[in-house]
Every structure is written in structure tokens, then in C-alpha cells.
Amino acid sequence: MTVDPDLRELRELVAEFEPNRGHVLPALHKVQNTYGYVPRPAFEVIARQLNSTAALIYGAATFYSDFRLHPPAETEVAWCCGPACRVLGGDRIREALQEELGIGFHEQTDDHKIGLHVGQCVGTCHEAPQIWVNGKVEGNLTPESARALARGLKGDAE
Amino acid sequence: MNTKLESIVSAAKSSWAAEQASGRIRFMVTRDTSSLARGADETIAKLNAAVASKKLVADVGITGSWGFCWMEPCVTVRSAAGTHTILYGNVTPDRVDEFIETIAAGKDMPELALGVVEGNPTSDIPLLGDHPFMQGQVRRVMANIGKIDPENIDHYLANDGYAGFGKAIELDAEGIVKEVLDSGLGGRAGGGFPAGRKWDFLRSATTSPRYLVCNADEGDPGAWVNRIVMEGDPHLIVEGMLIAALAGHADEGYIYVRYEYPLAFARMQKAVEQAYARGLLGKNILGTGKDFELIVFLGAGAYVCGEETGLINSIDGYRGMPRIKLPFPAQAGLWNKPTNVNNVESYANAPMIMRNGAHWWSSISDAKEKGTKMFTFSGSVNWAGCVEVPFGATIGHVIDQWCGGMREGRTLKGFQPGGPLSGLATANRSLTLTLDPYRELGMFLGGGGIVFFDQHTCTVDMCSFFLGFCEDESCGRCTTCHGGTQRAVEIIRRIQAGGGREVDLQNLQKLVGTLVWSNCFHGQFAMTTIKTAMKAFADEWREHIIDKRCRAGACRDLDSGMVTRAPVAELALAGTSGPRPASTPVRLARGGHRPGR
Numbered sequence: 001m002t003v004d005p006d007l008r009e010l011r012e013l014v015a016e017f018e019p020n021r022g023h024v025l026p027a028l029h030k031v032q033n034t035y036g037y038v039p040r041p042a043f044e045v046i047a048r049q050l051n052s053t054a055a056l057i058y059g060a061a062t063f064y065s066d067f068r069l070h071p072p073a074e075t076e077v078a079w080c081c082g083p084a085c086r087v088l089g090g091d092r093i094r095e096a097l098q099e100e101l102g103i104g105f106h107e108q109t110d111d112h113k114i115g116l117h118v119g120q121c122v123g124t125c126h127e128a129p130q131i132w133v134n135g136k137v138e139g140n141l142t143p144e145s146a147r148a149l150a151r152g153l154k155g156d157a158e
Numbered sequence: 159m160n161t162k163l164e165s166i167v168s169a170a171k172s173s174w175a176a177e178q179a180s181g182r183i184r185f186m187v188t189r190d191t192s193s194l195a196r197g198a199d200e201t202i203a204k205l206n207a208a209v210a211s212k213k214l215v216a217d218v219g220i221t222g223s224w225g226f227c228w229m230e231p232c233v234t235v236r237s238a239a240g241t242h243t244i245l246y247g248n249v250t251p252d253r254v255d256e257f258i259e260t261i262a263a264g265k266d267m268p269e270l271a272l273g274v275v276e277g278n279p280t281s282d283i284p285l286l287g288d289h290p291f292m293q294g295q296v297r298r299v300m301a302n303i304g305k306i307d308p309e310n311i312d313h314y315l316a317n318d319g320y321a322g323f324g325k326a327i328e329l330d331a332e333g334i335v336k337e338v339l340d341s342g343l344g345g346r347a348g349g350g351f352p353a354g355r356k357w358d359f360l361r362s363a364t365t366s367p368r369y370l371v372c373n374a375d376e377g378d379p380g381a382w383v384n385r386i387v388m389e390g391d392p393h394l395i396v397e398g399m400l401i402a403a404l405a406g407h408a409d410e411g412y413i414y415v416r417y418e419y420p421l422a423f424a425r426m427q428k429a430v431e432q433a434y435a436r437g438l439l440g441k442n443i444l445g446t447g448k449d450f451e452l453i454v455f456l457g458a459g460a461y462v463c464g465e466e467t468g469l470i471n472s473i474d475g476y477r478g479m480p481r482i483k484l485p486f487p488a489q490a491g492l493w494n495k496p497t498n499v500n501n502v503e504s505y506a507n508a509p510m511i512m513r514n515g516a517h518w519w520s521s522i523s524d525a526k527e528k529g530t531k532m533f534t535f536s537g538s539v540n541w542a543g544c545v546e547v548p549f550g551a552t553i554g555h556v557i558d559q560w561c562g563g564m565r566e567g568r569t570l571k572g573f574q575p576g577g578p579l580s581g582l583a584t585a586n587r588s589l590t591l592t593l594d595p596y597r598e599l600g601m602f603l604g605g606g607g608i609v610f611f612d613q614h615t616c617t618v619d620m621c622s623f624f625l626g627f628c629e630d631e632s633c634g635r636c637t638t639c640h641g642g643t644q645r646a647v648e649i650i651r652r653i654q655a656g657g658g659r660e661v662d663l664q665n666l667q668k669l670v671g672t673l674v675w676s677n678c679f680h681g682q683f684a685m686t687t688i689k690t691a692m693k694a695f696a697d698e699w700r701e702h703i704i705d706k707r708c709r710a711g712a713c714r715d716l717d718s719g720m721v722t723r724a725p726v727a728e729l730a731l732a733g734t735s736g737p738r739p740a741s742t743p744v745r746l747a748r749g750g751h752r753p754g755r
Contacts, residue, residue: 021493022455024475029456056475063477063633066417066459082379083574083609084536086623091712120459122418123382123607124195125536126228126543137195 004039011045019051024060028067037068065118073108073115075153077101078132082121089142090129096143097131100150114153162444163324166436167315174316183216183261184236187249188304190223190389191421192382193230200251201231208258222390224304225544226272226291227382227534234275234304235261242277245286245304246270275305291543291560296522296530299506300546303390308425311432314393320438322509326401327446331361334405338508340516342528346503347373347464348576348604350527350593353504359488360406363496370402370411371492371499374426375469377416377461378577379627381607383532384502386544388415388422391506392429396452398505400438401512403450406498411452414469417459426454461631465678466499467491468633479633480678501605503532525550525592531606533591535561538568538612547591554587557610568612572694576604578624579683581690582617601690602683616712617695618702621688622650628684639681642673646688654713658703663692 013034017023027050031042038061043054050057061067079094098104101114108115119132127139131146138149178184187193187202208214215238224232229247236243248270249257260267266283273279273286286292297303306313314320326334339354360368372395376384387394399411413430415423430452433439441449455473462468463478470492472478491497507529511519520528527549533556536542540562547560553573557563564570570585581601589595596603611620629643646669649662670685692699701707702716711718 021475022453022473025456025458025472028458050475052475059477060475063479064417064458064460081623081627083578083611083620083623084380084542086620087537087609087611087615091619120377120418120461121379121382122191123227123380123385123534123536124192125380125382125534126192126230126541127195128536128542130195139195 004041005035007041007045010039010042011049014042014046014049017046017049019049021050021052023050024052024057028057028061032067036072037070040069071112073112075114076117076132076134077114077150077153078117078119079105080119080121080128080130080132082125082128084121084125085129088128092143093129093131093141093146096146097150100147101154109154159324160327160444160446162437163320163327166438167320170312170315170319173312177217178240180217181238183214183238184234185216185218186221186234186236186305186307187218188223188230188232189220190230191385191419192223192227193232194421196230197251198231201233201249201254204251204254205233205258208262214258214262219307220309221306222303222308223386223544225300225386225546227543228541229272232272232304233257236276243275244283245272245275247272291541291545291562294551294555294559295545295547297546298510298522298530299387299394299503299532300390300544302394303386306391308390308392309428311393311429311436314391318513319393320397320400320509322512323397323400323404323438325512326404327444329404331405331407334401334512335361337516338405338511341511341519342516343504343507343511343519344527344593345501346507346531346605347501348580348602353500353508356488356498356500357402357405359486360408360496360498363406363488365496366407367409367495368407369492369495369497370399370406370408371466371469371473371487371497372399372411372413372502372505373464373466373469373499374413374415374419374422374502375457375464376419376502376605377464377631378605378607380534380536380574380609381577381605382534383544383606385419385422386532386534387502387506388419389425392422392425393433394506394509395426395502396429396433396439398508399452400443400450401508402498402500402505404448408498409449409451411450412473412492413452413454414457414463414473415454416457416463423454423456430454460633461627462633462678462680465680468678468680469499470497477633479635480680482677503606523548523550525590526594527592531591533606533608535608535610537573537610538565538570538615539563539610540565549590549592551591552587553589553591556591556608557587561610564610564612568614571611571613571615572617573608573610574620574687575601576607578627579679579686580604581686582620582694583690584694599690600693601686614710614712616708616710617691617698618650618653618708619710619712621691622647622654624687625650625684628680632680632684633678636676636678636681638673639676639678639684642669642676642681643684645669646685650688653702654708654715656706656715658706660703662703663699666692 014027017027027046043057046057047054130139205218233246233249268282271283273289275286279285335358343353344350460478463472465480467481468478487497530546532546534544545560572584625647629647632640634640670689673685676682706716708716
């Protein structure tokens with residue numbers, strides 16, 4: 001398990017931010033970029049730095065799908081939910097991945113090696129249907145190739 | 159012209175000229191999100207290695223996307239003498255070695271060539287303008303994209319950059335607003351509200367400070383026009399916002415980029431830093447005594463932050479929930495001060511209006527909507543790319559000319575004109591790309607991301623998908639929206655699972671009437687897809703509910719009524735395996751039919 005960073009480290013990390021509501025998202029981004037997620041104590045630390053309340057910071061953070069409150073898996077797989085992928089068979093890719101990995105969306109395998117997420121379309125629709133493996137596009141998938149890819153990821157993890 | 163600007167521009171022009179006259183071959187490789195997905199970094203690395211090992215005597219640079227997204231990475235090769243430039247497509251990592259060998263041998267590579275950009279056509283390679291994808295396009299916002307390095311302000315300055323701002327400095331705020339009003343520039347995110355009027359609201363506001371916001375939270379799945387501009391020519395947006403700042407006496411601007419576009423965010427940030435360094439932003443801009451601060455702001459993944467007041471709340475550090483209007487942002491927006499929100503493309507058009515005048519700008523379009531519009535196309539068509547065209551082309555023309563036709567074995571069933579809130583249209587090939595026809599159908603032409611679908615797509619399934627998206631992305635404020643989308647999704651999923659009841663259609667219709675009372679556009683338009691699909695594809699809905707049959711074979715708990723009875727998985731295979739468009743030789747049509755204007 002990942003241990004939450006200590007408070008002094010967190011305070012130093014957000015020291016540049018000021019009591020300005022416009023600094024809430026930038027501060028959360030900085031914390032997530034550093035740790036890969038926003039650890040629980042960060043809300044209180046950011047709140048103090050910004051002269052706000054932990055409830056407001058937590059409220060903001062939990063509104064957005066890209067702030068993680070738990071450490072990411074070693075390999076993050078994101079399935080593109082866009083319409084072009086859907087039209088070209090993306091839903092079958094989802095089934096294949098979920099079956100092969102044995103997890104649903106926003107879940108991780110028991111060993112925390114692989115996590116599965118919903119990814120939003122960024123306009124690489126020429127590669128549809130596609131997924132991202134740690135941010136890298138794997139495109140023109142078929143259910144078979146998606147299964148093989150997922151098996152490969154599991155194999156790497158073992 | 160402002161003397162400080164003049165000296166910056168002339169310095170930039172001489173550095174640009176020196177680069178162009180280096181006497182070496184010049185490679186410009188597309189480096190954007192699309193080309194990175196297809197291995198652009200590897201292509202660039204191999205080109206650099208070839209230069210380092212002296213195999214090539216050349217300069218290697220990066221550029222934005224030409225719009226040939228399905229054939230990335232694209233590379234322009236400018237001859238050492240500077241007389242001839244050819245654009246190549248599909249220079250993927252597996253073909254780049256062959257490409258380097260060929261160029262190093264002093265030859266062209268017709269099998270990868272898309273066309274000649276500068277100079278005369280050769281016997282094998284026609285002009286780029288003759289490529290069917292380029293015919294009928296009018297590239298204004300995209301004029302520099304593909305030709306300049308988006309990370310180099312000198313390239314922008316040397317190609318008429320900041321000239322529109324230079325003209326704007328000499329006008330007063332009323333003059334700028336009048337020019338933009340005269341041009342007829344309408345909001346480019348789908349609303350079409352005159353940008354000049356918005357700017358005038360800000361100009362005539364009575365309090366300060368005043369804020370400008372650029373909405374670059376391009377959340378519509380299937381749309382990437384703003385990404386193309388931000389990754390290809392970020393200074394165009396900076397200049398557009400500077401002009402708007404002069405027009406509206408704005409003190410501070412924010413460019414809100416969605417989290418999913420890290421490269422666009424980085425490029426915008428770099429552009430803003432460069433503009434500060436040249437004195438184009440900050441205090442006392444170019445010695446005019448005007449101040450304008452510009453901040454690039456990163457979103458965090460929320461579709462509803464594309465709604466202007468949701469976006470404002472997001473910058474404001476709250477949950478990105480749209481506010482209740484009134485007051486409008488023009489009266490009380492960011493930090494409760496007068497705020498003007500425009501789309502990326504709206505700002506990007508302003509420099510051209512100032513530079514060349516409203517008359518020139520509006521002369522291009524015969525339609526009511528003036529100027530050009532960028533569109534991206536995807537789905538069941540062969541080419542997924544980005545074009546910039548005058549308003550008014552028909553859907554049939556779009557598919558034949560700019561999408562390379564439908565994919566093999568797929569016939570057009572319908573399309574979605576722009577985002578999950580815009581609705582579903584039937585395969586009406588005579589619909590034009592203008593705002594009115596969609597309004598008449600109870601839908602709207604959105605931000606430019608058109609997705610085509612075919613007979614293997616089930617419209618009930620598409621509704622399930624889009625409503626699921628709207629449900630996920632509902633901010634939760636209005637019961638009509640968060641509860642309504644949940645009910646609608648439940649009903650549709652039950653229909654898909656074989657539990658359809660006749661009363662479902664009436665209940666969905668009731669939800670259509672309920673959700674329009676939501677606070678923001680998200681709720682008001684969340685049911686557009688269902689509303690339009692139940693009308694346009696009524697047979698299919700009845701089949702699902704009464705016959706428990708899905709003709710497309712997508713709802714697998716129902717009988718497949720498809721003629722071919724092929725499961726969708728296999729169809730997906732048929733459509734995407736085999737040689738990609740990547741490895742097929744590119745044959746260029748000569749003198750193909752031109753759009754009807």
C-alpha cells in the first residue's frame with residue numbers, strides 16, 4: 001500500500017498558491033501530478049494554504065472525473081467511450097477487456113497492477129475503436145486483439 | 159503601425175527568412191495528438207538520427223495538423239533550393255526508413271505523396287489543392303497550420319501574425335466592435351450568437367475589472383476542431399483574445415483547456431509565455447498603455463464545464479455546476495464581474511477580420527452564416543479528418559468529397575451533427591451545413607464534430623449511449639436533468655434488454671417535455687437525441703418495443719433482424735482489419751467535382 005505523504009512535504013508543495021479561489025484547481029493538479037492521486041491530507045493542507053475549507057476543496061475535487069483519490073494502478077487502461085468508437089464496435093471491445101481483466105470500470109485488479117477507466121474522446125477517431133494503455137493509443141482493435149492485449153498486460157504484470 | 163510591433167515583426171521575418179534560406183532540405187513533421195497516436199515521435203526521432211548520422215543534410219521541424227488525421231504522421235519536404243515543397247502522408251515509423259532513403263537519394267516518393275504544396279506538380283505528384291480532401295476547402299483559421307512551428311512565435315509573426323492586433327490598436331473599442339459586427343461573425347460553438355454583440359456587452363459594462371474567457375473545453379465526443387487550432391496555431395487564439403480585450407476593455411483573460419488535451423494546454427502555455435516575453439501581453443502592451451493578463455487554465459474532466467457558467471464556476475474553484483441565469487456572464491460572470499465567453503474558433507477568426515476587413519471576411523459564404531467553419535468527421539466513413547469550409551455544403555457532398563465515402567459494406571443510416579446534445583438526423587444527404595435546417599428538425603449544428611453511422615448501428619443503442627453520457631455528466635443541480643436522464647437511461651436499457659412496453663414511448667416523450675425545464679443547456683438538450691431519434695427512426699423503436707427485435711444486431715438480448723445476420727463483432731473486424739488506409743498507395747483524383755459554389 002502507498003503511504004500518504006507527510007504534511008510538511010505537502011505544505012511545501014502547495015506553498016506557491018495564494019488565498020485565491022482560482023488556485024483551487026491548479027493546486028489539486030500539482031498534488032496529483034506529484035503523487036499520481038490526491039491524498040486525503042491534501043484537502044486540509046490546500047484549504048489552509050488557500051484560506052478556504054477542506055469541504056470546499058474536497059467538493060471541487062470530487063466533481064471532476066480526472067482527480068483520483070486513490071493511487072493509480074501500475075498500468076492504467078482507458079477505454080474510449082466516444083461515438084466513432086461505438087459505431088465501429090467499441091462496445092465489444094469494452095466487453096472483451098472487462099471479461100479478460102475481470103474488472104469493471106473504475107476498478108483495479110486485486111494486485112493493483114491494472115486499472116480500467118472510461119476515457120473521453122480526444123479526436124483520434126481515425127484509430128477507432130481504441131483504448132489507451134498508460135496514455136498510449138492502441139487503435140483499430142477487434143475483440144480478439146483487445147483480448148490478446150489484455151492477456152499480455154496481465155502476463156506482464158505476473 | 160505600432161513601432162514596437164513593427165520591430166518585433168521585422169526581426170521575426172528575418173529569422174524566418176534565414177531559416178527558409180538555410181540551403182538544406184527542410185522536413186516539417188506534424189506533431190499533434192492524432193499523429194502522436196500514430197507514432198509521430200518515432201518518425202521525428204528517426205529523421206533526427208538520419209540528420210545526426212549525416213545521411214541527410216536537413217533541418218527537421220514540427221508543425222500542426224493539415225487535417226489529414228487518418229494519414230498522420232504527415233511530413234512536408236521542402237527542397238534545399240526552397241523551390242519545391244511536397245506533403246507526404248502515412249510516414250509511420252515502419253515506413254520512415256524507406257522514406258529517408260528515398261529523400262536522401264534525391265528522389266520523391268509518389269506512393270506516400272499527398273500533393274505539391276509549393277512549386278509545380280510533377281508527373282507523379284499533383285498539386286495538393288487537387289487532392290479531393292482539399293478541394294472546396296477555404297483555409298483561413300487553418301492557413302498557417304502545417305506550415306509553421308506552433309511553438310515558435312517568430313513563425314507566427316513572420317506570417318502576418320499579430321497584424322490584426324496591430325490594426326486593432328489603431329482603432330477605438332467601438333471601431334473594433336463595429337468591424338466584428340459588420341463581419342457577421344457568429345459564435346462557433348453552435349449557438350451562432352453574433353460575437354460582436356457579445357463584445358459590445360462587455361464594452362458597455364459599467365464595472366471593472368472585466369474578464370475574457372476562451373472556452374477550450376471541447377467536450378463533445380467526435381469533435382476536435384479546437385484541438386487542431388490550439389495544437390497547430392495557438393498564437394491565433396492569443397491574438398484574437400487581445401483584440402477582444404481591446405474591444406471590451408478587458409483586464410484579464412482565461413483560456414480554459416480541457417484536461418484531456420495536455421498537448422494543447424502545453425502549446426497554449428508556451429504561446430502565452432512567448433507573447434509575454436515579446437511585450438504582447440502584460441503591462442503597457444507595446445507601449446500603448448493598455449494592460450492585459452492572460453492565463454491558461456487546465457480543466458479536470460467535466461463535460462458540463464463546456465457550459466459557460468459551469469466553466470466560470472470551475473475557474474472559480476467550485477464544483478463546475480452551471481449557474482442560474484440571470485444574471486448573464488456579461489453582467490456578473492467570473493468573480494461576479496462582467497465576463498465575455500467565446501469559443502476558440504470565434505476568437506481565432508478575429509485576427510483575420512481585423513487584418514483584412516469585415517467585407518473580405520464575410521464575402522466567402524453565400525449562406526446566412528458568414529465566413530468559414532471547421533468540421534471534423536468520423537464514424538463509418540473512410541477518412542476521419544478536419545476541414546475548414548464555407549457554410550452550406552450538403553451532407554452528401556461532405557461524405558463524397560471530404561470523407562472519402564462510406565466504409566466498405568456500410569451504407570449511411572444517419573449522422574450526429576455535433577455532440578451528444580445535438581440529436582440524430584436521418585440519412586438525408588441534401589441537408590446543408592448551416593444552422594437553420596437543424597433548428598427546424600429540433601436539433602442543432604454543434605461545434606463541428608460530425609459523426610456518421612451506418613446500418614450496423616442501432617439508433618436505440620446510440621440513444622442509450624448518449625443518454626448514458628448525459629447522465630454521467632449531469633452536474634446534479636436540477637432534478638429534471640439528473641433524475642430525468644436516469645429515468646430515460648433506465649427505460650432505454652430495459653427496452654434493450656427485451657422489456658420494452660408500449661407506454662415507454664409516451665413516458666420518454668414526457669421526459670422530453672420535462673427536461674427542457676432544466677437550468678442549463680445540458681439538461682435542456684439532453685433528450686434531443688431521443689426526441690429526434692424517436693421521430694426519425696420510429697420503426698426501429700417500435701421493433702425494439704413490440705417485436706423485441708434489433709435489426710442492427712447491436713442489442714443482443716433481442717432478436718437480430720439483420721439481413722446478413724452477422725454479429726457486430728465480426729463487422730467491426732471487417733471494417734478495421736486488413737490494410738489500414740495507412741499502407742495503401744494514395745491515388746489522387748484529378749479534377750474531381752467541386753462543391754456547388
